[in-house]
Amino acid sequence: MSSTEAERARDSGRSATPLDAVSYRILELLRENGRISIAALAEKVGISRANAYARVEALVNDGVISGFSARVDPARAGLSIGAMIFVTVHPQAWASFRAQIAEMPDIEYCAVTTGEHDAMLLIRATDVSGVHEFSTGVIAQLPEVRTVVSVVVLDEVIRRPYLLPTDLPERSLEVPLGMTRWTPASAGRNTLPPR
DSSP states (O other): OOHHHHHHHHHTTOOSSOOOHHHHHHHHHHHHOTTOOHHHHHHHHTSOHHHHHHHHHHHHHTTSSOOOOOOOOTTTTTOOEEEEEEEEEOGGGHHHHHHHHHTOTTEEEEEEOSSSOSEEEEEEESSHHHHHHHIIIIITTSTTEEEEEEEEEOOOOOOOSOOOGGGSOOOOTTSOOOOOOOOOOOTTGGGOOOO
16 A cells, blocks of 8 residues: 555545554553553563554554543543533535634534534533633634534543444344434535545
8 A cells, every 4th residue: 555545544534554453452552551661562462562663653654543642631620611512504614614613722622413513512611601602702603603502511421532443342233223313414514625
């Protein structure tokens, strides 16, 4: 695979090389402790240090590992309120909306979604008035935005740094699925260039 093909595969969300059980084990261990030494990682996985180093480098180069960082508890760091802001965007304003929110440090996470709203933003604030000021005074004021709905997070029950395919249990679909409403993406939402 050429480097251009590898970049395209990485940017599309697929790994450039298929992952094996050893790679998944490395990712599991790094999820638990991103500061683990290569020697300790190699010992826990049962491979040589040189192999562990080469595999971690390959995972980084293939874009499977996109970076290393500390996990911070937002409440203990002073941002005790979390909120999800659901936004409906004017159909022809996606590129501008995306450019605007990419510059906003208040936003921890943004996802384009299906359903009633077009995007979901996760924000943090020191108090509820900060959520109100940001959602109504900043987001709702953007000309690209049609509607805004804010939901304060009461408790974050699960927050994992990432999931792996090995984490997902096999499930039988013998039990009928509940009612799910699926709304396809509107024109222009699925053709935005990656950030």
